Amino acid sequence: MTETVSAKPAGELDEAGLLAAYRTMRTIRAFEDRVHQEFAKGDIPGFVHLYAGEEASATGVCQHLDDRDSIASTHRGHGHCIAKGVDVREMMAEIYGRRTGSCHGKGGSMHIADLSKGMLGANGIVGGGPPLICGTALAAKQQGTGGVGVAFFGDGASNQGTTLEALNLASVWNLPAIFVAENNGYAEATSATWSVAADNIADRAAGFGMPGVIVDGFDFFAVHEVAGEAIERARNGGGPTLIEVKFTRYYGHFEGDQQAYRGDEVARAQEQQDCLKAFRNRVTTSGALAGEQLDEIDRDVAALIEESVEAALAAPKPTREDLETDVYISY
Amino acid sequence: MTETVSAKPAGELDEAGLLAAYRTMRTIRAFEDRVHQEFAKGDIPGFVHLYAGEEASATGVCQHLDDRDSIASTHRGHGHCIAKGVDVREMMAEIYGRRTGSCHGKGGSMHIADLSKGMLGANGIVGGGPPLICGTALAAKQQGTGGVGVAFFGDGASNQGTTLEALNLASVWNLPAIFVAENNGYAEATSATWSVAADNIADRAAGFGMPGVIVDGFDFFAVHEVAGEAIERARNGGGPTLIEVKFTRYYGHFEGDQQAYRGDEVARAQEQQDCLKAFRNRVTTSGALAGEQLDEIDRDVAALIEESVEAALAAPKPTREDLETDVYISY
Amino acid sequence: MARSISYREALNEALVQEMERDSSVVVLGEDNAGGAGAPGEQDAWGGVLGVTKGLYDRFPGRVLDTPISESAFIGAAIGAATRGLRPVAELMFIDFMGVCFDQIFNQAAKFRYMFGGKAVTPVVIRTMYGAGLNAAAQHSQALYPLFTHIPGLKVVLPSSPYEAKGLMVQAIRDDDPVIFCEHKAMYDVVGDVPEEPYAIPFGEANFVREGEDVTVVAFGRMVPVAAEAADELAKSGVECEVIDPRTTSPLDTDSILESVESTGRLVVVDEATPRCNLATDVSALVAKEAFGSLRAPVEMVTAPHTPVPFSDALESLYIPDSQQVVNAVKKVTSWER
């Protein structure tokens, strides 16, 4: 049931849609590049995992979603958050551990969430999200909202039992769930070609009774199309799909990783395989958008990120009164 | 990679081998039938799950094994224990909770083990065994013994994350491990056709980089052959195999189960699909064995079981001195 | 009000009444109906010991069987709870927590705090604990101390049919994740249970018996054991105040401390193994907060530090019994500095 999909014409996306997609991808890239810089300065605490290079996945999928729909993310969650509409300023403040952050500074990079947007949280546990998404999909199904649940997870997470169980459960219950395996080639320092005992993660779909699709993760349009089909099918009661998105991680596993295990693939990818460059090239060549429209977005985004960092740095940290609140709703 | 294997001529098995196979299967059947009766009398405590009807699986696989090799079993473990050579008298005593039992009465039906025979224990946790077998296979590989590990598990267990992880790990490490999915149609009251979101459990093998084979579980010779090939391959460094054995559970999930969820398939199976009848028919028709040889085994086994029950009933129970021993080796 | 039903029936009634009241309540677990995909009856089991029997037909589409995938379906219950359902998921035996604990303690328990107070996760996880059915080491554990340790979880241990119903109603209505621990040897225990729905608030202990000599705090199935011991002791003139906290988290510390302040003596009865359990938890609380009133060492009656043995001969020695409670009480009442 595994098929590889290559890019088709931009089709359904109108100008606003294209601009929105580009803005999302650019925001993610700029956010991550900036966090990378700021981390190096030593200002950002904790473990930080960057999504740069993978923007087309979160964006191509989430562009089909609205507030009925939920997503679950991973430790590498900034991109999914931004694509699902979490406020960028609050995200930046959260990463800096400020009271103005998405989680009031209690969560940090690995736990940014916005339930009101159906963003169920980045997740520090590899494979933590897929079971949860079976639940949000179940809720949508029971409530008849037409909503779907999307679980993003990595190649490494595709070997976690929780992920595999969720695939089966989603089929058994015929849930409106989409499983997006983001195969960026590595789980920490371990190659996916070694840890995943199959040619493709998508090859696992058949064993769990759902279609498996492989898509080029540097191509926004390909992801957008494949995700659109799967989400459409799910909304119409057609059950779950496993989508494998293949691409390369631009930065280290976490900030600070020296990446001695890698070859020159990163530099090559950044040069030749960049979803933003590919997008720009395609839409300007086809005439769908003008270069200036994109440039303007780039400037907007740069300003937003600058502002977010400044605001975060200026914001207060949580205080002793915050330490023991919000453990329970009632106690 | 999934292929269905049907029975081939008894081939490699000589007379002694055939007699041993029959003796094992008959011992399991007689053991289980007797436990069924005794349980109904109320003399046997705890939860008891019977293996009757499934004898060809444990027997066909374990006939290829020796003391280098390990097996991990399930809550339905009596058959695997007997096939791996655990003492029947001690097993019966264990089921009755006696000090003379395999585990001195501390384990019971769900935890019969004999490490000296490479029998790693029945297991009360569905999916508990496959990870352990990756370990025994790893030990055999590291030590260069040529030994293999065999994990028996049910159709229900094929949906447990621990099982699925073990499949992948065995391939990644290229372990001499065999995974025997005993698909008896049910996990408790739940049909495998419902809970396993694939046509066959063996279809999952491809997603974990190993061959998947389906075999008729009522046919000892078919199981024996398929298992022999897989074990041979594993011993020679060829890696793991997933074997799905299909058959029907003769009794309820546990003793006491009313089985309202079932149709008339049990009666039909017992009549038409019985590994013992099929075996007898085949070996006597081909002239490989005489009916009297089998009758003699039947009598031997009946006597052994009778003796085991009597001895168990007469044996002492553990006492207060046993309560706190054997928690640690040193403390 | 004088109607007597079993612990099992009390739980079933709470589920029925809450499902009737609130259509967002759904029930899920292995064979909670029973018979999925099978040719015979559906609702063939109603759970392995029959607690959810009859719900499947009564509430079409709201009782879901599951594959044996505890991480996936417990996680699903949690995810669904964040999106408007109020799932009651069954972890058949508490002993199976090891295959799904992450979803419970790292996900459900922490959402609200990690997300800065923005998550609401009203999930109930029903689970069966305890020894007494010769179910051996992997099907007989108490384990509620492990859940009690985790901030963000509420942990409930009903000790009678009355408590079972009222606490289940509260668990379903509660907005926090609740671990609801049913003792497998109590399902057939019968007691008075009002027909109308009622909720027993969490964190409010029940004074099973009043007394001035010794405070006996007992949990779950140990409550009737302690009460039996108290009856026995009363014959020789020793009056125990038997306290059933009903929930271990939150714990009604005030009631325990007040009682010890008046009795000056404490015995805690906990079916769990002895290290880092509820007996140590309550004893430490008292040694810290009511030391000035304590007139004797605290005593703890617990299972030994061993797995649960199979043989009935050993299991009956393993489970704390009323004689041990009597002995402990005698020890603290006869203690002299």
Added chain:
Amino acid sequence: MARSISYREALNEALVQEMERDSSVVVLGEDNAGGAGAPGEQDAWGGVLGVTKGLYDRFPGRVLDTPISESAFIGAAIGAATRGLRPVAELMFIDFMGVCFDQIFNQAAKFRYMFGGKAVTPVVIRTMYGAGLNAAAQHSQALYPLFTHIPGLKVVLPSSPYEAKGLMVQAIRDDDPVIFCEHKAMYDVVGDVPEEPYAIPFGEANFVREGEDVTVVAFGRMVPVAAEAADELAKSGVECEVIDPRTTSPLDTDSILESVESTGRLVVVDEATPRCNLATDVSALVAKEAFGSLRAPVEMVTAPHTPVPFSDALESLYIPDSQQVVNAVKKVTSWER
């Protein structure tokens, strides 16, 4: 003997020396070498914080990377231990126990008892615990009380480089399953460590400091915190006896009780959250066994009953510090009935 190395180096050295001594010792875990299947360096990581660095080249075939499948590879370590290997498996963060706890507490811990004394399972599970690196709620927990609760497990909490090496050597040589808890904020702590291999027996507390006024029992990273408080208190003439039990299971109850019998006062310092933790465990022990000597309420210094917060501003309030220990000691020394 006056050689100073870090906690990380001490652990690494113990692993090297034991692997040299005994060829059945193997090491496995996620990126314990690092770089499996990748085009660049193998042994690129040596574990996420470098503890197993260098073993891969030194012991060919005996350091195994794993997929992210904790149940499978921890279970594999356990299975291998029953068949003659002595595996040292890494559960990268103790917080990940939720995806593999079954193999640890229902399998490894219970084999010997369930099987009537016939199993030998010499597995070591190394794992990283504790707060202090702003790693937030799912990467900063203490959780060792959960393992301590389980009969059949031994639980080790090294508090210095010296302890780290000696306890690791013992853990590898020990025939029972051992949970070896390394504090993530201690890897760079430096201290004197003998070059030759030595084993520190389990269940023998270290008296970090002797004193007559108050017994302070502290675990793991709380040992230096308690020692710092003791230094501070000594300035004002209060002498603490600081006890590091080194293993929580077995626990050196004799040393603790003897100390309290002479000091009459107890403070327990435990980085874990407060319910059913080691602080309650030790306090209850003392309230039961040394009540006659106790001259003041016990005090417990622990983390609050909350998940671990991310922001450094909150995390530093979350982790017990020496000021809190000082306050607790002052409280018990100034207590009057």
